[in-house]
Amino acid sequence: MVGTASPTSGARVTLVLRTRAELRAALAEAPRPVGVVPTMGWLHDGHRSLMRRARAADATTVVTIFVNPRQFGDPADLAKYPRNEGRDVAICEEEGVDLVFAPSVEEVYPPGFDTTIHVGAIAEPLEGAARPGHFDGVATVVAILFDLVGAEHAYFGQKDAQQVLVVRQMARDLAIGTEVIACPTVREPDGLALSSRNVHLNPRERAAAAVLHRALVAARDAWLAGERSGDALRARMRDVLATELLADPDYVSVADLGSLAELGRVDGPALLSLAVRFGRTRLIDNEPIG
Numbered sequence: 001m002v003g004t005a006s007p008t009s010g011a012r013v014t015l016v017l018r019t020r021a022e023l024r025a026a027l028a029e030a031p032r033p034v035g036v037v038p039t040m041g042w043l044h045d046g047h048r049s050l051m052r053r054a055r056a057a058d059a060t061t062v063v064t065i066f067v068n069p070r071q072f073g074d075p076a077d078l079a080k081y082p083r084n085e086g087r088d089v090a091i092c093e094e095e096g097v098d099l100v101f102a103p104s105v106e107e108v109y110p111p112g113f114d115t116t117i118h119v120g121a122i123a124e125p126l127e128g129a130a131r132p133g134h135f136d137g138v139a140t141v142v143a144i145l146f147d148l149v150g151a152e153h154a155y156f157g158q159k160d161a162q163q164v165l166v167v168r169q170m171a172r173d174l175a176i177g178t179e180v181i182a183c184p185t186v187r188e189p190d191g192l193a194l195s196s197r198n199v200h201l202n203p204r205e206r207a208a209a210a211v212l213h214r215a216l217v218a219a220r221d222a223w224l225a226g227e228r229s230g231d232a233l234r235a236r237m238r239d240v241l242a243t244e245l246l247a248d249p250d251y252v253s254v255a256d257l258g259s260l261a262e263l264g265r266v267d268g269p270a271l272l273s274l275a276v277r278f279g280r281t282r283l284i285d286n287e288p289i290g
């Protein structure tokens with residue numbers, strides 16, 4: 001167990017815990033309610049916004065930092081995922097986080113581990129279809145983390161909208177008493193959603209990546225102007241994406257906000273979402289409407 005006090009964080013000391021036993025011991029004495037922010041590290045202002053929500057609502061804030069191998073289909077994607085734990089812990093200290101849980105892979109998945117949590121229909125379209133097995137990995141690790149932390153609240157980013165729905169379904173079905181709270185997407189000034197993966201973009205790709213948000217805004221504006229056809233809204237996003245040579249669209253979607261089923265007509269709350277490749281980097285973004 002390592003405790004370090006930041007010069008700027010006043011009395012708060014962030015404890016860095018490596019094992020399940022250390023985490024349980026620290027949580028046994030922690031004031032309630034507890035809020036948890038699950039992350040894969042390489043923390044940015046999007047993660048900070050989740051920590052601030054937890055700090056505002058909960059007496060104890062826990063950040064987990066774990067690059068979960070089970071949610072990566074592509075070993076190369078896992079290998080190149082950016083990591084810098086020292087910097088991440090310093091950010092947690094700045095934000096007044098009480099506990100950081102940064103376990104090894106073996107600590108999360110001990111030898112002989114052989115269980116997968118598979119969430120049904122809500123995990124099938126969009127990211128589920130594009131990244132087979134991804135949500136099995138997410139649901140499995142989040143179930144473990146929810147059980148270990150036993151928090152009243154868990155904070156997730158709306159940027160990964162389907163992940164919020166999958167985790168909520170998992171927690172409800174497994175009778176886990178942690179409330180899943182979705183928080184707004186934090187963006188760069190040009191609209192690009194902050195993401196740990198943005199670090200892989202070269203300068204030309206980084207400039208081009210602002211097209212994701214432009215496409216979403218164009219479709220949202222068309223919807224605000226009265227367009228209700230799903231096909232027309234999808235076409236609007238594709239047209240904007242086509243203005244960027246470096247953008248290679250994976251999918252564009254106009255789906256029901258509850259079920260994520262693709263919509264012919266938008267008559268209620270819906271999710272505009274897209275996934276686009278820039279070179280070897282795949283980015284996602286979304287905008288709820290209605």
Ligand code: AMP
Pocket residue numbers: 038039040041045046047049050155156157158159160183184185186187193194195196
């Ligand atoms: P990650 O470390 O990418 O797994 O993300 C950890 C949490 O931060 C997830 O709940 C994400 O949805 C959330 N997150 C990532 N990027 C953003 C962002 N730009 N704004 C708000 N939340 C975010």
